[in-house]
Amino acid sequence: MRELLPLLRPHRRPLIGAGALSLVAAAGALAQPALVARVIEAVGAGRALLPAVLALVVVLVASSALGALQQYLLQRTAEGVVLSTRRTVADRLLRLPVAEYDRRRTGDLMSRVGSDTTLLRATVTSGVVDMVGSVVVGVGALIAMALVDIWLLLVTVGSVSVGLAVVVSVARGVRRLSRQAQEEVGAMSAAVERALSAVRTIRASGATGREVEVVGASAGRAYEAGVRVARLEALVSPAGSIAVQGAFLAVLGLGGYRVAAGSIPVADLVAFILYLFLLVMPLAQAIGAWTQLQTGLGALARIQEVLALAPEDDARPERGGAVVPVPAPPAAGEPLLELDGVTFAYPDGTEVLRDVSLTVPAGSRVALVGPSGAGKSTVLALVEGFYPLTGGAIRWAGTDVRDLPRAALRARLGYVEQEAPVLAGSLRDNLLLAAPEASDPELWAVLADVGLTDVVQRSPRGLDVPVGDDGVLLSGGERQRLAIARSLLSRPALLLLDEPTASLDARNEGLLRRTLAAASADRSLLVVAHRLSTVLDSDQIVVLDGGRVVARGTHDELVESSPLYRELAAAQLLV
Template sequence: MPGRRFGPDVAAEPPVRPADPAVRRANLRRIFPLFRAYRARLAVVCGLIVVSAALGVVPTFLLRAVLDSALPRSSGGEVRLGLLTALVAGMVAIPVVTGAIGVFQTLLSNQVGQAVMHDLRTSVYRHLQRLSLAFFTRTRTGEVQSRIANDIGGIDTVVTSTATSVLSNVTTVLATVVAMVLLDWRLAAFALVLLPLFVWLTKRVGDQRKKVTAKRQASLADVSSIVQESLSVSGILLGKTMGRSADLARRFSEESRRLADLEVRSRMTGRWMMAAIQMTFAVMPALVYWFAGWTIAQGSAAISLGTLVAFTTLQTRLFFPIGSLLGVQLEVQSSLALFDRIFEYLDQPVDIVEGSRTIERARGDVAFEHVCFRYDTDAWTLTDVSFTVPAGTKTALVGETGSGKTTCGYLVARLYDATTGRVTIDGIDVRELTFATLAAAVGVVSQETYLFHETVRENLRFAKPDATDEEVEEAARAAQIHDLIASLPEGYDTKVGERGYRFSGGEKQRIAIARTVLRNPPILVLDEATSALDAQTERLVQEALERLAAGRTTIAIAHRLSTVRDADQIVVLDGGRVAERGSHDELIAAGGRYARLVARDAESAVTMAGSG
């Protein structure tokens, strides 16, 4: 639908099942191992189902005995009261026993099903956590949420109860068919002759519903994405300030209407066909009576009244599980597309594989050795970048927007891997280190500050869950934010609001700096760490950072060249290459790229001062 989306580009076509039959079969085979860890409980469930199905057909034989043996054949006949009492007692006891078995079996099957749902949700979440930043930069947040919530939620019924329902219905059908044949094979053949036709018709309905379900899930993902994007604090601010609130509401209304139409189509697909099948099931007992009369009229062996009544009772019992099986087939067919979407995420390649080496406490020596990098198949972002950052020193990365400064910082933290060349910490390739070692060694404060909708204290403790209140406050003091937090009515227990919107940009930046300080990493990557601060606050934070940088390796990425004049080394990037390297004074004296950047900054500062 044109104009429907306003987030990052995604595929417009709804997901469908893979065209390759081998892929479809492979995905189907992946469903069964989900239950492997719960084999013992499933075995108990299966045993209870078989016992329940076997007991379920017994009352029909008791009914035949009641009509043919216990009750008189004529108005003057004798009632065999003792036999009648025993038969009726059996007919009463069996439903009680099967009911109790059914309750226990339902409990076990739901426990297993919910455990499988938990495992599946956790597997998807953990796998997504292992993917590189590149995956999330090209995928809408709403799409990820939809896969975990809507798609996995969509298979809830199938996973929690359908498997046991299928087994229960199959055993019931088999037991009933066997009992029908034992009662009278002629009636059984007549009653079951149309069953293959019903199965074929139901398969066709399942194929149709599967296609509609795929489109419905894609629409659900779009609705989730629109809600996530437009009803976040940022989305509300953007919509109101741009005067687009009505347009956003219209877009949501269009997508919601599309989803509603797909829901109707999904629920109505094949309903006429299923109604015809149900009607046929309903009239079959009457046809059986006719067939029994016709058989007797042809001179065949007589069919007793008890056999006929018991048979039609069994037949009625047969129709419900067959109808359920046909409906289950539709449900399973509809859910296969959802499993495919879930497996699609689980099959996303993990392009950043954890290493095995550890470092007790990194010294902080960082080196880029002939590093080249590009995002997917795009143009090269970095080309043959080489420089070293000795432990305890400060290196500034400067250059135009898009020159590769932030990418260098991300490579140190291993949010991406170098395409060629290597980045090392203490002489060890970062690809060889464990994630825990990297997280302990490298702290990143980016220009995109993110705070959870939690208290200030919990946001700070995210960096170090076992930190004491004293350590939290000390980190806040180092980032020049303690006094502000302490002045709030609830102090460190103040909720920051979604993405920290209760605080200004500079305040959020200082909270993020405090969070990194609390981790106490030997290597700091400051990606425009003071970009959101005013001049006075920036000076305070710069003083704090200078104190913190003592004894640490600091890689500072900045557009404001005034913040990096004191760096031990300045690396100037131009078009992804190292254009110059040296101290501030050395680069000014060289009169090259850095000197021109400084001159341009000075002109901009004069212009801004004049306009002010």
């Protein structure tokens, strides 16, 4: 409940309003049995019925109207709680450290925003307010019943207590099973996301049937978890029914005897039975609300699991302390980026880099080459600050990057990933991702630089041509060039390129080499390359193997001095 209150706090005014309306409606409901007794007494005494009947009708209509208003306010507030929770969870998910995405499945994270927050709508908000109103009506009914006849009250409490004991014992397990059910739903969402993200590969591999079985098995586990919750919740209804029917039978039997004995009048027995109805209905409502609340708290636990993760604060330095302005790039030839004895290992202890040192002078082109798994892409990820260093330091213009705010440093960097991700939407949307203020002439210019003008010209929609989900409407080379164009638009001081020509043909590779040569005239480049032809004219080539720097120099120098580089170059017919 302590975790629930912060989610409800921004909506406390409408919740208080709904609670107040619930109390007024409860007071109206409690007044009705007393008014019915007055009508019966008026009939028995031969008095005028109109005043008592009018009072009963007014209270009935007013109570119903206030109840309808309370329900509308409550449902609107419930939607507000879901909306604010979804925004909070989505904000946290998008700000998590990159390492968290490596440990978790995307589909499961998506289910926290979708299905888990949806459970808050009816379970948490309605549960809390309905329970408050139900408790008020129930307590009021008990007090009124005590005033009518204490013996009938004792019989009622005894009968109802048996059902309540069963309900409380059952409800303890609902939250745990509900969380397990939501976890299975998250696993199913992850299985569907996995299959859809690779649907072409799956189809081409003839694996559609097997993937359908995998998703179906995950859906089956979610079904079984849901059935376990339903089985436990189903015990609530019989327990409540037995308690209620036992209470009615006991009240009718004992009440009939006391009326026959002259202990209480018929009007009091009728009023007591009506109060018993008022006790039973909110009691059933409170039991349902309590069960829903347990289900909602099970989903809330999964939401809180995400909210408990520390976000990456882009505006603050990694090591805390005062914010240091990002130094301006130094003069050409001076060190812009330095890796000094950098060591990095994943949390499981797998060491990727060992004592890596290199320097990228301002205005220069430095290439990282080596066999797969040598740690080349990891170097770029560390420069971007996606992972904390295990040892050593990375410096920007002489300042340790851990003392610089991440967002300000990343604004000086352009990063093109190896997979060249493209966001669903239009070509314009993707280009403006890092440079939202760029003008159309600037967009056209950068598209010409990377050879993408034909993509725009072949569609009447121009820059607004759709690229499809994950850029599926573009070729692999076009996606790669679009990612490079997106980075060039932000005018970075240092451009980080991870396999920029991996998906390019010979013609476009030559065009891109000329583009990068032009780009390096006013910025530095750090390029990871398997195709050595892309980096032959680099100012410095750094050879990595097994997470270590094993050689450095120009192409000609490395051909003479590095057996590994010579082997790589010979395999690509460059020596």
